[in-house]
Amino acid sequence: MEQNAQGATAQVPGEFVHRSDPADIFPTGWTRLAENRFSVSAHWPAVHPFFSPVTGDRHDPVLVAETIRQSTMLLAHAEFGVPVEDQFVMWGLHYTADAETLAVDGLSSEVTLDVVCSDLDIRRGTLRGLRATTVLTRDGRHLATGGLQTRCTSALAYRRIRGERMAMTGRSVPLITGVAPRLVGRVDDKDVVLAPGTRPGQWQLRVNTVHPTLFRRPNDHVPGMLLLEAARQAATAALGGGACLPTDLDVSYTRYAELDSPCWIEAEVLPGSAPGRPPSRSPACRTGSPSSSVRSPLRPGPGGGRSRPRHPHDGLNRTETEPWGHAFSSPARPDSSAAGWRRRRRRGADRGRARARTPARPRPARPAARSGDGDRPG
Secondary structure, eight states: OOBOTTSOBSOOOHHHHTOOSGGGOOEEEEEEEETTEEEEEEEOOSSOSSSOOBTTTBOOTHHHHHHHHHHHHHHHHHTTOOOTTSEEEEEEEEEEEOTTTTBSSSSOSEEEEEEEEEEEEEETTEEEEEEEEEEEEETTEEEEEEEEEEEEEOHHHHHHHHGGGGGGTTOOOOOOOOOOGGGGTOSSGGGOOEEEOSSTTEEEEOOOTTOTTTOSSOOSBOOHHHHHHHHHHHHHHHTTSSOOOOOEEEEEEOSOOBTTSOOEEEEEEEOSOOTTSOOOSSOEEEEEOSSEEEEEESSOOSSSOOOOOSSTTSSTTSOEEOTTSOEEOOOOOTTOSHHHHHHHHHHHHHHHHHHHHSOOOOOOOOOOOOTTSOOOOO
16 A cells, blocks of 8 residues: 555555445545544545435435544554454444535535544554544534444454354345335335334334445444444434434444344434423434444434533543443553554564573472372372
8 A cells, every 4th residue: 555755545445444345435545643643534425326415415424424434444454453354343433413514515525534543452462442533524614523432353253252153144134125215214225224113113124235335245243334224214214204314323332233133123202302401403313223222313403412522532531421321431541552552562572572482491290189188189
């Protein structure tokens, strides 16, 4: 991969963002700003087969979530040395977007992300987890804030964790009949991820393993972005099927959703107000499944949502509590920077070479137990 003198890349390899179709790769380059702070450039297409404009004149806000996800994986691979075969497991993702700056016309399609990586979990010189806090801008105007918490699992450990479930990798599952696209804000039936449930406010997850965007590569479980899209569609259906703009979204992931097991999605419309504040003009919607929990006010308003610093790069280790009780907090770790990670990795390699040069000391034999001691022989 080629870089210019400032460190910005000329192109982003698909394996760094876990996408194979160039149309689905949104980051275009990155630059290091500080030890654990980076600037990522991205391009949002005006026309996309899945992330199409909402209400005709606004970029799909879920593009914010997808761009944060891809940028985090890009930095994990390119800056922190995570092998491309490792598995990323998201624990949480959130964003708050400005509806006006989401306008398709009037602004360029170039987006800039200011990303701070914190709470780096380093084990044996390898990055195993991080938190990314992000500010997005367009033409110098504030677009969104957001963040992501993820774990990086080696291919060997992942196979051990998933066990026999790995046999589902790349296997197709029967495609059940979905609801009408208009009920969930979609035009094409292939983009519908909900099927009718057994009662109002409930749907069954519809898994299409050949969907070109949601299943970007063979998988052994339901991707997190599919669950996020299911939550968005359930919220749309719960609010009557009209065009909805999810400018504020919070999702937490608690377990794997299996491809061959029914996954039920539920939605609840919440009052659009908060204590001490006037009612919001639009309600919020809380959706959930056994694998995830999502809260999304579908229009910008004063109600609901988590409390954050004005600039999310302040107070990175502050506990942030979700309105429905989930909490994300991580203690600050010493030297949690890219440079610190590289130093620890070098020290680990040096210790490994020292062990290789030092002959093993013979282990003294333990005396045999005497009869009646109650100990087993050594």
